[in-house]
Amino acid sequence: MGGKTVAFGLLVLNLVLYIIVSIIAGVAINFDIDSPLPSEESLSIPAHIFPMYNPKGNMATGFFLIFSLIAGLVGIATSIAGIGNIQKANVPNLHSAGTYSIITWGLTLLAMGxxxxxxxxGIHDDLNLRALETLVIILSGTQLLCMGAINAGVNEAASHDEHMGGGF
Incomplete structure (x- = not known):
């Protein structure tokens, strides 16, 4: 029971953190879309390839914001689904929650990178971007812990099913 309880708590924590990440990334992307583009001659080559320009960040900011938003939205969806699967607490549902957790962790690691x-x-002055960077780095760790807790819950449920005669 301990692994499933810890996994449930971590999924709720991750849900809240992914909601915050999605809000911050969405607001930053909206700001980038609304800000005027500088002349193309003043930008370096990657800015010509990627049309999103962030005046407060650097050349990696556009990519970071897009992947943070994707990781945040997928994290919200998979956390909600994982919470439902953890509450059912049988082996197939826990395997499903573990799969969701792995997918979300992969996307979060991409955003963390x-x-x-x-x-x-380089250093930028936008506190929202610093907060987003910090949250994504923290989420990569909490999502890893959540994967471990879900795996512990799967092992507990499988051993419980074997003792109850419900094994394969």
Missing amino acids: LACKEINI
Whole structure:
């Protein structure tokens, strides 16, 4: 029971964090879309390829925001589905929650890598971007813990089914 309880708590925590990440990334993307583009001659080559320009960030900011928004929205959907699967607490539903967790962790790691690249390229003054970078890095760790807790819940449920005679 302990693994499923911890997984449930981590899924609720991740749900709240992914909602915050989605809001911050969505607002930042909206700001980028509304801000005027500088002349193309003043931009370097990657800006010509990727049309999203963030005046407060650097060249990695556009990619980071897009992947953070994708990871946030997928994280919201999979956290809600995972919470439902954890509440049913049988082996097939826990395997499903584990699969959702792996997919979300992969997308979060991609966004985290872009956050690290954005930090590496240079310092920016936007506190919203710093908060988003921090949240994505924290979420990559909490999502990893959640995957471990779900796996522990699967092992508990499988051993419980074997003892009850419901094994394969």
